[in-house]
Amino acid sequence: MIIKIPKGTAIAFRNPQILCVDTKRVTLERALTNLYMKIFAQGAPLTLAYKKEHDIDSLEGFVKNLEDDGLITGASENLDAIEDWLRSSLLDMIYRGNMVKEKVATLRPMHLLSFRVQNKKYCRDYNTSDQLYVMLRHNKEVLEGLSRYLSKGWDKDANDIVSSVDLDVDTAGILFLTKNMKERKGIVTAIDNTKPFLVQQTEIFNDDIRRLLMYQDKLPRSVFIDYLKILCGFHLALYTMKLVYLLPKMVEAGTKNVEDGWSMVVDVTDNLDSLVSKYACKDAEIMANSFRDYVRATYKINIMQKSLANDNKDSSIENALDYIHNHLDEYKTEFKVILNSLIRDNELDKETDDETSLNDMLQYFDETDYFNKYVYIMEKSNLGTSQYKYLREFLDAVSMKNSASRLLADGRSRRHPRRGALGSKLLETLVQILVLNDNGHGGYYSESLSISELAARIRRRYGLIIDGIREPRFANADVETNEAFKENMDAFKDKLRQIGFYSDLSDAYILQKIRPRYNFDEK
Numbered sequence: 001m002i003i004k005i006p007k008g009t010a011i012a013f014r015n016p017q018i019l020c021v022d023t024k025r026v027t028l029e030r031a032l033t034n035l036y037m038k039i040f041a042q043g044a045p046l047t048l049a050y051k052k053e054h055d056i057d058s059l060e061g062f063v064k065n066l067e068d069d070g071l072i073t074g075a076s077e078n079l080d081a082i083e084d085w086l087r088s089s090l091l092d093m094i095y096r097g098n099m100v101k102e103k104v105a106t107l108r109p110m111h112l113l114s115f116r117v118q119n120k121k122y123c124r125d126y127n128t129s130d131q132l133y134v135m136l137r138h139n140k141e142v143l144e145g146l147s148r149y150l151s152k153g154w155d156k157d158a159n160d161i162v163s164s165v166d167l168d169v170d171t172a173g174i175l176f177l178t179k180n181m182k183e184r185k186g187i188v189t190a191i192d193n194t195k196p197f198l199v200q201q202t203e204i205f206n207d208d209i210r211r212l213l214m215y216q217d218k219l220p221r222s223v224f225i226d227y228l229k230i231l232c233g234f235h236l237a238l239y240t241m242k243l244v245y246l247l248p249k250m251v252e253a254g255t256k257n258v259e260d261g262w263s264m265v266v267d268v269t270d271n272l273d274s275l276v277s278k279y280a281c282k283d284a285e286i287m288a289n290s291f292r293d294y295v296r297a298t299y300k301i302n303i304m305q306k307s308l309a310n311d312n313k314d315s316s317i318e319n320a321l322d323y324i325h326n327h328l329d330e331y332k333t334e335f336k337v338i339l340n341s342l343i344r345d346n347e348l349d350k351e352t353d354d355e356t357s358l359n360d361m362l363q364y365f366d367e368t369d370y371f372n373k374y375v376y377i378m379e380k381s382n383l384g385t386s387q388y389k390y391l392r393e394f395l396d397a398v399s400m401k402n403s404a405s406r407l408l409a410d411g412r413s414r415r416h417p418r419r420g421a422l423g424s425k426l427l428e429t430l431v432q433i434l435v436l437n438d439n440g441h442g443g444y445y446s447e448s449l450s451i452s453e454l455a456a457r458i459r460r461r462y463g464l465i466i467d468g469i470r471e472p473r474f475a476n477a478d479v480e481t482n483e484a485f486k487e488n489m490d491a492f493k494d495k496l497r498q499i500g501f502y503s504d505l506s507d508a509y510i511l512q513k514i515r516p517r518y519n520f521d522e523k
Contacts, residue, residue: 128398343358361380
């Protein structure tokens with residue numbers, strides 16, 4: 001039974017102090033575009049001056065204007081080629097290829113100014129960009145470095161293109177299309193005071209972006225942006241998975257200081273029936289079964305924070321956790337009044353015996369446990385029950401499920417459920433990051449790694465298990481388990497060979513190394 005909560009009495013589920021995202025199915029390219037807008041405006045909202053809806057015809061009109069200004073030639077005689085270029089290289093579109101429903105969402109996130117061409121109703125990211133911006137802002141050096149790279153070719157002070165900078169044709173096209181467009185900066189927003197909840201995970205994300213910036217002069221811009229998108233999705237997925245694991249533990253302990261023991265077996269084989277698949281599927285199943293605990297923990301914190309704020313007390317998450325664990329009795333009367341009001345006013349199907357059905361649901365709670373009864377009603381409400389579906393959809397999207405950049409994979413039948421995976425493009429991105437070592441002076445140097453050391457670094461840094469033989473939970477592994485992880489490591493080696501980081505130069509194990517594509521010698 002789903003309980004319908006009257007408007008005005010519900011506790012919102014989204015809590016930016018925990019996770020800024022309103023978990024829904026998102027598109028990472030559009031999240032990047034909205035992130036660029038926040039970087040450009042330093043977190044403040046922007047109102048775009050162009051009020052009409054962008055389409056192919058309007059964008060072709062902008063190109064003709066550039067021709068009229070003498071900045072380009074030959075556009076009027078080659079409108080078909082201009083349209084093909086816009087469609088194939090510059091535009092992110094919804095329903096691409098459907099001539100009836102196809103619409104322009106925004107420009108591809110190739111430059112910081114890509115946000116200037118967008119139709120907001122087709123470019124929603126459900127606050128995903130807020131979360132990325134809050135995480136990036138935790139390290140201002142990284143944020144500023146990324147901003148400099150993304151705005152390459154544009155002088156913000158002069159509000160004009162820097163002609164001396166070499167850019168690829170697509171990025172130059174975006175710059176020329178947007179150069180005369182304007183926007184209006186708004187006032188300070190709520191995210192200005194928001195800090196990342198999982199600080200350690202945020203620092204790993206920023207360190208990965210910092211390492212990626214080392215390649216800014218070596219990689220083609222399109223490759224760099226693709227790596228950036230993969231890292232953003234990858235870390236959003238890890239951040240959310242860790243929240244699902246850690247938040248219920250924090251509520252139970254009454255503090256944020258709990259041990260981070262999260263890990264996940266990833267199947268590298270690309271074979272849905274591999275030997276290691278049952279271990280990867282088991283970890284994904286445990287995570288999915290924890291969604292309910294996460295939703296319940298979030299509602300507990302939100303409810304407690306609201307009560308503390310109403311009393312003009314410290315409503316930080318740390319204080320809310322302490323009150324949940326140690327001082328609930330102070331608010332027993334308040335929760336009793338709210339609970340009785342919800343029971344009296346809940347809007348169920350008129351043919352159902354409302355109060356009896358709801359009381360039946362609450363009969364297993366202690367009679368005076370008003371707080372947990374209140375939480376349970378929110379969890380079972382029309383608002384709470386939708387969170388399980390939305391959370392799964394969000395994780396599927398940011399994990400780039402079943403793509404070459406995947407962190408999750410599944411099949412089309414129940415025989416092949418979700419499991420952790422490691423796509424070739426994601427692996428390529430991680431290898432580029434992990435072959436760099438901090439030199440202790442603000443720079444990095446590259447080094448070769450053995451295959452086992454690379455797998456160990458992925459485990460230490462991200463919690464992803466490729467070779468589980470040395471894991472404490474597999475300490476008493478049988479022959480089948482050992483064979484499963486051996487198969488996974490062989491597949492790992494094959495995948496590294498396919499993406500060009502490894503070649504069999506010798507049978508000697510010590511010579512089997514991952515070779516960096518680009519050398520940095522700042523030791």
